[in-house]
Amino acid sequence: MTLDFEPVNNLAGPGEAKSNLDVLACLFPDAVVDGTVDVDVLRDFLGEAAAPNSAEAFGLRWPGMAEARRLSTLPATGTLLPKPDESVDWDTTRNLVIEGDNLEVLRLLRRGYTNKVDVIYIDPPYNTGNDFVYDDKRTTSQAAHETVAGHRDDGGVLQVGKGSDRALDRKAGASKHTAWLSMMYPRLLVAHHLLKETGVVIVAIDDTEHARLKLLIDRVFGAENFIANIIWQGVKKNDSRYVSDSHDYMLVYAKNEPHLREMGTLWRMRKGSIDEVLGVAESFWRDSECDSTKATEMLKTWFSRQRGRFSASLTNYNRIDDEGRVYMGDNLRSPNPRENLMYDLPHPKTGIPVRRHPNGWVYSKETMAEKLAEGRILFGEDHTSLAYYKRYLEEQSNEVALSVFEQPRRSASQALDLLMGGKIFDFPKDVNVLSRWIDLVAQNSKDALILDFFAGSGTTGHAVMNLNAGDGGSRRYILVQLGEPVDENEYDTIADMTRERLRRAGQQIAASGTPDAPDIDTGFRSYRLASSNVKAWDGTAEQLDLFGAVDNLNAGRTTDDLLVEVMLRQGVDLTTPLEKREVAGSALYNLAGALFAYFGTDISVERANEVAKALVAWRDEDPGDADTTVVVRDTGFVDAAAKLNFAAALEQAGFTTLRSI
Template identity: 70%
Template sequence: MTLDFEPVGDLTGPGEAKSNLDVLARLFPDAVVDGTVDIDALRDLLGENAAPTTAEAFGLRWPGMAEARRLSTLPATGTLLPKPEESVDWDNTRNIVIEGDNLEVLQLLRRGYTNKVDVIYIDPPYNTGNDFIYDDKRVTSQAEHEAVAGQRDEEGVLQTGKGSDRAQDRIAGASKHSAWLSMMYPRLLVAHHLLKETGVIIVAIDDTEHARLKILMDRVWGSENFIASVVWQGGRKNDSRFVSVGHDYMLIYAKSLGTLRQMDARWREEKAGYSAVLAQGKIAWEESGHDELAAELKMRSWFKSQPKDSPVQALGRFVYFLPDGTLASDTDMRAPEDRPNRCRTPISDPRSGIQYAVPKNGWFCEESTLFKLRDEGHLIFRSDPSKPPRLKKPLETVSGQVPLSVFERQRTHAGRSLEELFEGKSPFDFPKDTMVLSRWISLVTQSDPDAVILDFFAGSGSTGHAVMDLNAADGGNRRYILVQLDERVDMDGYETIADITRERLRRAGRQIASKQSPDAAPIDTGFRSYRLASSNVKAWDGTPDQLNLLEAVDNLVAGRTADDLLVEMMLRMGVELTTPLETREVAGSPLYNLAGTLFAYFGTDITIDRANEVAKALAAWRDEEPGDADTTVVVRDTGFVDSATKLNFAAALKQAGFTTLRSI
């Protein structure tokens, strides 16, 4: 048993190259030799299912694909700096907004949020042919693309002369498609780890990349997990030469469609006009003095008074009432097909005594059920005995409907809403529509009030706004994680798009909170703000300053705080960023307690006396609420006056029962 602190930096996470190798080694030890994979041995172990290296396979290929895939396996090298001054209700909120390149951020989140996200909704930048702003070795230039694709010779000359069947514009187009795919591919691969087995991803896209994105999604998520390509008709373009292309798509995939089917998951939404009809039914019942016939007449009159294009007209048959005042329509009681066990007993109206003939195929239910429905007032008897009774069907039983794969909503609605929120000065021309987002988030989570929603192309923050709207509507506790690149904008009051994201969420939160009734349960309208930055730990670069060992003893970047170091430690160890945190002052520095399962102390100049004080404080705090979980202690690697003090501290912790010791 070691008494030293193991470096946090040695840990690996799911999806990272080292972790993938460890998984292979556990599954196929014969195929991993001295930390490398023997591809031939692995192919032998897989047998006939292993394709030869020269095999042709169906799928999408493009220059730069292999490098894009490799990028997804790299561990994150940076950290997130907490920004409480940019945040709202930092201590209590569970919402997160992160500014920085989303691939690096997703890699940072991978350890703590693998299999924890319920919905991913992204509206990535459409491929307009312009240079991508995600310029981080993930995008090749057109010249680089042409070289990789074999369209330039060894001297870099473009081969488009005599005998070439490749037009210049086709070459340029292929380069732009490759660049866009190389941007999307690693991000989708990392995102796949974050989604729960029951989770769903929705990706908005237009015609330019829809076909390629569909094949890419099939590769990452599996074609067997494809759910739908939803068409959103957003308006008409009368200036179009040929066809008014006013639609976009939403590609929807499950992490595991088989799991959703095993759960018998079904996506349903309330029919348009349902709430209005239900409310009117209650009014008619009360105004009629609980008289069924009078209430029916009132409902018929109300339906006639509604506009012909009103959505309530689709529910115009709901004019009947059950004895308890439940609004209902009528439905057929005749059996659809003849079976030997069908009930064929005649039934009569208890009021008029009229007996009704048995239908050709009998009744739809058993005899006991038939007479029970009659006695409880669930049947509608007609004056003509040749016409069989009909069954009253409560409105509540038909409230849900399957969403269509095509829907229409003008895109101008979202722009106007954002303009109102920013008091007439909308910072975005084409923001996402919160109504559309709320609808689909609610549908795919089956209204789960605790769902976690991720959007790593956050834009103005519409997804966060939609989540807060949903929580306000039903009292849920959904939370969001938004990631937005620090893209510069030329706009008064805002330096980056992320500035707009945060301001939009502040305004939306205030607006939503102001509309809540005094007796309503409080909802989370806050967020924690973080910014992507280089690691708090100095990278070794062999400069003269670092070659001076006395100056290199402190391995932390100047200006970083203990709170900054805490966040990096949480990211590297796979701890969620909103894990409950308590702090106490011990020996001149903060002692952090993360939900009782992890303690961190980043004090410096720790002597033996201070180390003993910290060890006693750690044990006492842990014992206040002892649990069954293993407790980890993390310290600053260079926080001790000498190595002997550090070893003594480790021994004291082991003696106190702490089993996992780490350093950063």
């Protein structure tokens, strides 16, 4: 039987309602009848774990919550239009900048990027009481909130009743919290799908919604996956009425913390100022003409003049040895008493055992012998003094991150103003802070994929490029920013600012590199959210009658536009290597041998044979084991015979998956 061309728009992806139903049908076939779930049967299968409808449960709830959750399960209906003219290094870059509503964009990305993202960093709009741009046309107004909450009667009349004189204020505040939560909830649900099992999400927030956001992420990611509540302390505000509110938070969650634990994951960051200390010590070593005694004295004097700039974890390393290496003498006592650690350690000059702690030595006798041979055990003048372990500063370069850190925000604003030639954005995040935390939670992975769907000025993309410039990595980013209008002479929208900031940052990073430095990806592909390339049927009889005779695609769309929509519907990474050849008057696309696409029109039987032969020949140039999909334009054939002939030729050549758009 000849293969059929299934429309790509009929496909379902992970997290969408249809896919969720398919999963349930596989697990509990008796509970899914004629494409609907019998909740009573499902409850029987779940047993006591299934709560009754009337059960009270702990957790965050608000009017409109169910509708917000439903939004996350809807399939995307739009597409992304490629904009090479807005991009940098379109053909080679693997970074993406997407303009459009981030909920629809996330739904579009879900098929191709589920379980692909290493780190999600977002700095969502803080709830200042203003109307949200991200309202999805479905979040509640104050009046709607009051109706759902029972504060208005059927006629819409506000029923205040008895209460304090702040009752109206509380209702207004509840409405604002509701709108904000309904905006965040579906986006976090879709984002959860995109993260790898080893992935981590970081969400910046202020005091206004911190408590509710914490409960919301507990619900989406699971309270057991909470990692930390980071406090970013800025500069104090002396004009505050009560307390200087000069901090923000970063809530950090793993997608699967038990999995990280099983892998033995440890997050470590480079000690602050360690490079400065090592650099100063190196200069003292040179200035002292390689005299360890003089160099040590110079280092101790320098530390004493720093007036508390460094913690004891650095100032304890105040000696320089005969090789010019900075070290400290660390204790050798065992934290707990053990019999095998109670041995004598003779002094190298007197031969008499040195003093030993009651708990014994930290190393076994065999390991201690190895440390002695390496010159890592320090002795005093005689056996009456203690022995120490020689610990080098260069070996202690990493430390556990603290949950509170101080970083003035003014420097980030000044750096962005300098880069952009003037002030264009209020309160940008600090590139260095984001670089440090993204690298930490990505476990120093040099090929991590980072997503930010509240991109703002583009700090996350800038941070990713900085990380790559620092270690030659190949990390990549996906940024999503709404085209929110701004009152700036040079820029129409915030998304325009995002793209320009990334262009300038990329140029700055490229210009600062040395000739022998590895190539860093400082480009990005720009896309804009738009309606589907496929015309939506309006249900009229006229359109139904003519459907087979007219083009089903929107006017003005190119074959490149169609290809991107096919990639999104098929779940193909947008940066998949692409080749293109001209065949029978139109482009034949090859996406890494896994997907071929041809959107030509007026395809006769003869042209269909020509395209099929070209397609088979191209596939056979580099045959792979994976199934290959072929996608064509649904109305591209002149008649049914041409379409059937094309399908038969592909089936005979071994193609098993045919799609149409």
